Amino acid sequence: MQPPQTFFQRLKYLGPGFILSAAIVGSGELIATTALGAKAGFVTFWVILVSCLVKVTLQLEFGKNAIYTGIPTMQSLNTLKGKHYGKAHWSIWAWLSLQGLKLLQVGGIVGGVAIVLNMVFPIFSTNVWAITASLITAALVYQGFYKSVEIGALVMIILFTITILVSLISLQLTPYAIRWSELASGLTFSLPPSAVMVAIGAFGITGVGGDEIMFYNYWCIEKGYATYTGPNDGSPEWAARAKGWIEVMYLDAVCSMVVYTTVTAAFYLLGAALLHRHGEVPEGYAMIETLSKLFTETLGPWAKVMFLIGAFFVLYSTLFTATASWSRIFGDAFGQIGWVKFNDSASQKRVIGILSWAFPIIWCTLYLIIKMPVLMVLLGGIATSILLLLVVWAALQFRYRQLPQSLTPTRVYDVFFWLSVISILGVSAYGIFQVTQ
Secondary structure, three states: OOOOOOHHHHHOOOOHHHHHHHHHOOHHHHHHHHHHHHHHOOOOHHHHHHHHHHOHHHHHHHHHHHHHHOOOHHHHHHOOOOOEEOOEEHHHHHHHHOHHHHHHHHHHHHHHHHHHHHHHOOOOOHHHHHHHHHHHHHHHHOOOOHHHHHHHHHHHHHHHHHHHHHHHHHHOOOOOOOOHHHHHHOOOOOOOHHHHHHHHHHHHHOOOOHHHHHHHHHHHHHHOHHHHHOOOOOOHHHHHHHHHHHHHHHHHHHHHHHHHHHHHHHHHHHHHHHHHHHOOOOOOOHHHHHHHHHHHHHHOHHHHHHHHHHHHHHHHHHHHHHHHHHHHHHHHHHHHHOOOOOOOHHHHHHHHHHHHHHHHHHHHHHHHHHOOHHHHHHHHHHHHHHHHHHHHHHHHHHHHHHOOHHHOOOHHHHHHHHHHHHHHHHHHHHHHHHHHO
C-alpha cells in the first residue's frame, strides 16, 4: 500500500503514539515530577523539557525496525548476534530478569488508582477498588484488538490532558499564579549544585522510558505500518514505501512527544507553583490529596473534583495500556524462549487473552499483600533505569547492523540519535558514581 503523501492524509494513520502517551503519563508524572517541582522550584524546568525531547530517537529506531522487518521486539532481539541460552538471546533473558521489579511497579499503580477512587467514593475501601479496577481492566483488554486499545488510550489522553491543563490555567486565577520571570528562570539552562541530583532524577523518570520504547514496536505492527510496507525485496519501490511509512511513524512519535511533554510540564509547574511556594513536599500518593486541597482552598470544591478526575485518568491510562502491552511483549518473549506457541494469529490471540487476565490479577495481588504503592513504584523505577541501557544497546544494533542501506537516515537524525545515546549513558554513569560513593 502506498503511503500517504500529505500532512493531513498522514494524520489518518496515527495511533501507536496515542497508546504510548497513555502509557508514559502515569505515576512518574503525577507523583515524581510534581515532587521534583516542589523540591527545586522552577529552576530545573528545562531539564524536564530536554528529558522528554532527547529520548524520542530511540523510540523511532524501534519503530523503524518494526516497519522494515515486520516482526515484534522480542523476535527482533532474538535475531541479533550474541550468546543464546536455550532458544533465546541473552538480551531477552536480561529483560526478563528485570520484570519482577516491574510487576511491583504496576502493582503500585493499581494501588494509586484505588487510592484516587477511594478519595472520590470513600464508601468502598482501597482494597475493593483495587480488585474492581483490575477486573474491569482485564475485561476491557481481554482479546481486545488494536483498534479498541487505541480508542481507549485516545479517550483517556483527551480526558487527562484537558483536566490537567484546566488545573494549570485555573492556577493563574489564584495567588499562586506563575509569573513569566519564574518560568524564564527555568529556561536558562542553569543548574545550581544543590539541584544536580534532582535533575538526574528528573531525566530518568520523565519522557519515554525503556518499557514504552519496546512496546512501541508492537503497536506500529498492529497499526499496519509493516504490512503496508511489505517484505523487503530489495527494490527501489519497497524502499520508497518504507520511507513513506517511516515518515508517518515519525509524525506519530512527534505527536506523542508533544502530548506527554505538555502533560509532564504541567505537572512540574503545578508542583513548583503550589508546593514549592507553600513549602510542602508530600511523599507519594499524599501528593494527590495535598494538591487537591490547595486547589480547593483557592478555587473551591469543583477544583478538587477536576484534579481528581485528571489524576484518575493519568493513573488508569497506564494500567490500561500496561495490560495491553504486557500481554503482547510477554507472550512474544515466552514464545522466543519456547514456553508457549506464539507464531501465528490464533496462538497469539489465545496467549494475549490469557495474559490480559493474568497480569491485572498478579498486580492486584501484589498490591493487596504489600500495600506500599509508592515503594513498589520506586522499585520498578530502578528496573526501568537499567532497562533503558538495554534499549540503548538494542537501538545501536538496529541502527548499525539491521537497518537496510536504502533507509540510511540523514546526518541530522544521527546527531540527535547519538545525543540520546550519550545523554542516557552519561546520566546512568553519573547515577552509578553517586551510588558507589
